[in-house]
Amino acid sequence: xxxxxxxxxxxxxxxxxxxxxxxxxxxxxxxxxxxxxxxxxxxxxxxxxxxxxxxxxxxxxxxxxxxxxxxxxxxxxxxxxxxxxxxxxxxxxxxxxxxxxxxxxxxxxxxxxxxxxxxxxxxxxxxxxxxxxxxxxxxxxxxxxxxxxxxxxxxxxxxxxxxxxxxxxxxxxxxxxxxxxxxxxxxxxxxxxxxxxxxxxxxxxxxxxxxxxxxxxxxxxxxxxxxxxxxxxxxxxxxxxxxxxxxxxxxxxxxxxxxxxxxxxxxxxxxxxxxxxxxxxxxxxxxxxxxxxxxxxxxxxxxxxxxxxxxxxxxxxxxxxxxxxxxxxxxxxxxxxxxxxxxxxxxxxxxxxxxxxxxxxxxxxxxxxxxxxxxxxxxxxxxxxxxxxxxxxxxxxxxxxx
Amino acid sequence: xxxxxxxxxxxxxxxxxxxxxxxxxxxxxxxxxxxxxxxxxxxxxxxxxxxxxxxxxxxxxxxxxxxxxxxxxxxxxxxxxxxxxxxxxxxxxxxxxxxxxxxxxxxxxxxxxxxxxxxxxxxxxxxxxxxxxxxxxxxxxxxxxxxxxxxxxxxxxxxxxxxxxxxxxxxxxxxxxxxxxxxxxxxxxxxxxxxxxxxxxxxxxxxxxxxxxxxxxxxxxxxxxxxxxxxxxxxxxxxxxxxxxxxxxxxxxxxxxxxxxxxxxxxxxxxxxxxxxxxxxxxxxxxxxxxxxx
Numbered sequence: 001x002x003x004x005x006x007x008x009x010x011x012x013x014x015x016x017x018x019x020x021x022x023x024x025x026x027x028x029x030x031x032x033x034x035x036x037x038x039x040x041x042x043x044x045x046x047x048x049x050x051x052x053x054x055x056x057x058x059x060x061x062x063x064x065x066x067x068x069x070x071x072x073x074x075x076x077x078x079x080x081x082x083x084x085x086x087x088x089x090x091x092x093x094x095x096x097x098x099x100x101x102x103x104x105x106x107x108x109x110x111x112x113x114x115x116x117x118x119x120x121x122x123x124x125x126x127x128x129x130x131x132x133x134x135x136x137x138x139x140x141x142x143x144x145x146x147x148x149x150x151x152x153x154x155x156x157x158x159x160x161x162x163x164x165x166x167x168x169x170x171x172x173x174x175x176x177x178x179x180x181x182x183x184x185x186x187x188x189x190x191x192x193x194x195x196x197x198x199x200x201x202x203x204x205x206x207x208x209x210x211x212x213x214x215x216x217x218x219x220x221x222x223x224x225x226x227x228x229x230x231x232x233x234x235x236x237x238x239x240x241x242x243x244x245x246x247x248x249x250x251x252x253x254x255x256x257x258x259x260x261x262x263x264x265x266x267x268x269x270x271x272x273x274x275x276x277x278x279x280x281x282x283x284x285x286x287x288x289x290x291x292x293x294x295x296x297x298x299x300x301x302x303x304x305x306x307x308x309x310x311x312x313x314x315x316x317x318x319x320x321x322x323x324x325x326x327x328x329x330x331x332x333x334x335x336x337x338x339x340x341x342x343x344x345x346x347x348x349x350x351x352x353x354x355x356x357x358x359x360x361x362x363x364x365x366x367x368x369x370x371x372x373x374x375x376x377x378x379x380x381x382x383x384x385x386x387x388x389x390x391x392x393x394x395x396x397x398x399x400x401x402x
Numbered sequence: 403x404x405x406x407x408x409x410x411x412x413x414x415x416x417x418x419x420x421x422x423x424x425x426x427x428x429x430x431x432x433x434x435x436x437x438x439x440x441x442x443x444x445x446x447x448x449x450x451x452x453x454x455x456x457x458x459x460x461x462x463x464x465x466x467x468x469x470x471x472x473x474x475x476x477x478x479x480x481x482x483x484x485x486x487x488x489x490x491x492x493x494x495x496x497x498x499x500x501x502x503x504x505x506x507x508x509x510x511x512x513x514x515x516x517x518x519x520x521x522x523x524x525x526x527x528x529x530x531x532x533x534x535x536x537x538x539x540x541x542x543x544x545x546x547x548x549x550x551x552x553x554x555x556x557x558x559x560x561x562x563x564x565x566x567x568x569x570x571x572x573x574x575x576x577x578x579x580x581x582x583x584x585x586x587x588x589x590x591x592x593x594x595x596x597x598x599x600x601x602x603x604x605x606x607x608x609x610x611x612x613x614x615x616x617x618x619x620x621x622x623x624x625x626x627x628x629x630x631x632x633x634x635x636x637x638x639x640x641x642x643x644x645x646x647x648x649x650x651x652x653x654x655x656x657x658x659x660x661x662x663x664x665x666x667x668x669x670x671x672x673x674x675x676x677x678x679x680x681x682x683x684x685x686x687x688x689x690x691x692x693x694x695x696x
Contacts, residue, residue: 304438306464310414332438347438347462380420380468382442382460383435 003316004362008202009151009179009295009353010320015204015252018245022206025241033238034229043240050247054211057250058196059187067212067230068243072178072199073102075212076145078223078234079174079195080106083143084115086219087172090142092116094133096157097338098126099147100176104334120146125287126155126339134165143172148180148196152335152351153286154295156184163192172218178202182253183260183292194218200242204355205249209242256356264354265293267363271352272296274367279374281389285341285349294354299336299345302384303377308350311373317366320351344383406465407499413469418476420468423458430519433511439463441471443515445478447523452483459515466498466505473497474512483520488639489513490659503543507534538580541573542667549584552668559585559593566674569667620681621647627680628654631673642673645690652677655690 005013025046031039033047047068055063069075080093080103093110095103097119107117118136120128128146137144144166146157163173174195180186182203188196195218200209214220214233226235275298276282285297300308305321312319332346341349352366378384406414426444433440440463446456457475461468473494478486491509495501501509521528535546552558552568561581565572571581586592615623621644628642635641639659646653654673656666666689674687 302462304463304467307414307468310411310465314415343436343438347435380417380460381462382431382440383462385422 001316003318004358004366005318006352006354006358006362006366007318007320008355009154009351011201011207012204012355013357014206014245015249017252018205018248021248022241022245025244029240033240034227043238046244047238047240050243050250053247053250054198057181057186057254058198058213059189060213061189062216064231065188065213065216067214067233068238068246069210069212069230069234070208070239071210072100072176072197072202073210074223075195075197075199075210076100076102076174076176077106078212079197080110080143080145081223082195082219082221083172083174084110085221087142090140092118092138092141094118094120094136094141094144094146096120096122096128096146098122098150098152098155098335099145100151100178103145103147103176116140122338124339124341126150126153126285126335127287127290128157128162130158130161130165133162137166137169137171139170141166141169141171143174145174145176148175148177148186149184149292149295150286150335151179152333152349153297153339154179154292154353155286156180156290156292159193160191163194167192179292179295182250182257183294185257188213188215200246200249203249203253205246206242209239209246211246259356261293264356264358267358267360268294268296268352268354270360271354271363271366272298274363275370278367278371280387282374283345285336285339296352296354298350298352299341300348300350300374301345302381302389303348303374305348305350307377307380308348308373311376312350312366312369315369317369320353321349404466404502404505406469406502409497409499410466410469410501413472413498414465417459417468417472419456419458419472419479420460421458422460423456426456426458428519428523430515430517430522432515432518433463435462439467439508439511441467441511441515443471443474443512443519445519445523447483454478454481454483454486463508463511464505466501466508467511469498470494470501470508470512471515474516478516483523486516487520488659489516503540504537506543510534538584539568539570539573539577542569544568544570544667546580546584548668549581550588552671553585553588559589560595561585562595567668567671569670615681623681624652624677627677628673631676635669640669642669646693648693650683650685652685652687653690653693654687 029043031043033040033044051063051066054066060066069078091114093107093115095107095117111117120133122128144162146159146162148159149156159175166173172194173192175193176197178197178199179202181198194215196213198211201207220233222233222235224235229235229238272284279300281301283299285299309319309321332343336346336349383390423444423446426446428445428447430443440461442460444458445454448455457479459471459475461471477489477493477497491513494509494512495506518528533547537543537545538549549564549568549570553564556567558564558567561571561578564570564581571578582592624644624647628644632642641657643655643657645655656669670687670689674685677685677687
């Protein structure tokens with residue numbers, strides 16, 4: 001039985017063309033791009049080409065606005081810390097309650113360092129209230145950081161509009177776009193976005209390579225100082241093989257952009273319809289009208305996500321859970337909690353995230369597998385009886401708990 | 403994904419004794435949907451003998467929660483209620499060939515539901531006093547609540563003291579930032595690590611002060627101290643035995659309910675404190691497992 005991979009928001013498989021392009025940079029093209037000799041200059045040239053490929057996918061005005069680094073998390077940290085360092089009188093950061101931990105953990109730490117952090121709330125569909133946002137913009141804000149697309153639900157934020165609003169008040173705007181790049185058409189030169197985070201492994205490039213886009217003339221302070229690499233904005237010898245791989249991946253992403261938004265989207269919709277049609281007490285999380293084309297976040301009430309994942313995995317199906325049980329915490333995902341999804345559903349939320357490698361046959365196999373898995377776990381659940389939830393589950397099962 | 407043992411996986415994929423038990427005469431509920439773990443344990447107890455003739459469970463929870471519930475029912479079937487109450491969460495974890503530190507709470511849930519069920523059968527009221535916080539120390543599976551309580555109860559000031567009392571932070575040291583946060587939260591500030599001037603080696607002959615104990619006297623003294631502590635542990639169905647003395651390291655075996663008890667680290671910390679006092683020197687009390695490793 002062929003395994004089915006539907007966890008592409010966690011990470012993607014490297015495209016074979018990406019791997020092929022990288023291989024020479026582990027062997028004969030081993031030079032250091034900074035060296036004057038031909039070993040170095042050949043690598044330098046390859047990095048230059050990759051930079052243009054990334055620039056093109058992002059629609060950046062200049063290739064020098066692309067800063068290669070190690071990952072999305074580094075990009076996020078660099079952007080926010082740079083904004084605070086470059087604007088020492090501004091100590092406020094605006095972000096959202098549903099950001100990736102790369103942003104939220106950093107912000108939590110910044111609060112200990114005497115920064116003020118506003119976390120914009122979201123509604124039941126995971127949407128922001130732009131009036132609340134507007135009311136928080138003032139000259140104490142160093143930077144706004146809002147994700148382009150949510151990793152758990154795929155919900156898109158109106159970052160272009162939010163960047164305009166920030167700019168009108170002279171505030172820097174950063175977006176964590178690691179889930180959006182390659183799935184959403186982006187043309188940065190037409191926006192007011194100052195900084196953007198990209199992660200290679202989310203778009204079929206390898207792990208360990210990221211990009212921070214920094215608009216020309218943005219006041220910037222590097223995270224790592226040392227060598228002159230990346231024009232002094234990110235010191236450290238370039239990860240040349242991965243940079244070359246990312247360049248190719250960006251070119252491919254541009255070619256497949258339409259397919260992501262047509263073929264992959266149709267597969268995702270088919271998966272959702274099929275599952276919701278065969279499992280009761282299940283619903284889709286997020287803004288179904290404005291979200292990534294590849295992501296389906298489905299809540300299965302009265303069962304817990306890890307059990308679902310283990311049983312699906314037994315059948316070779318890889319997905320992920322919205323439950324933070326995977327991280328050892330007992331609270332369900334902060335994203336679903338911010339959306340006020342009830343605990344009964346948040347704990348049983350499963351994310352299926354597709355890619356251009358998925359097929360209709362795979363989607364049908366997953367649909368067929370999910371219903372019996374949920375039925376099996378509901379039979380074990382104290383909140384379920386026969387083929388329906390208890391009439392008043394919270395009353396019937398009221399355990400003692402300190 | 404978790405590194406579950408084969409036994410955990412097997413009990414998750416093929417849970418024993420799941421589903422409602424219609425003629426149950428004892429029910430114990432524990433957990434909550436908020437925490438993502440909830441267990442209903444149903445027992446049929448023979449009123450003459452108090453033997454558990456049948457046990458079934460319903461569990462809302464992760465793979466190890468379901469496996470722990472399954473294991474619990476297998477362990478307690480055929481036991482009397484009193485025998486069943488001797489089952490510790492570590493027994494459940496051992497039955498499953500171990501659980502990841504983040505998942506030990508699943509075995510605790512099983513034990514708590516069992517206590518609730520027995521109380522239910524006996525018409526007693528049972529109040530859960532178990533509270534659990536975010537896992538801080540992954541090496542020794544110690545959570546925030548445990549650290550906070552110990553810091554408060556013993557006026558601990560430094561990471562070293564926290565490690566001595568709870569073991570938290572005594573392993574890989576990656577959690578030291580979190581422990582500092584807890585110390586600041588409880589004490590309102592972070593006390594600087596006390597730098598003690600290194601003492602010159604004690605003079606051997608004719609030096610004033612306490613005469614040095616011979617090895618025999620020292621071990622006798624250790625034994626006497628442990629004897630004094632023993633009744634306290636036995637009251638909680640536990641016990642302690644001296645295994646080896648190697649310089650300042652004293653290896654003991656915790657047995658009975660102490661074995662694998664969530665409070666084991668605190669128990670060892672207490673024993674260490676007592677021994678250090680009576681011997682008049684700083685000693686380290688370690689579980690016998692550390693001797694095997696060493």
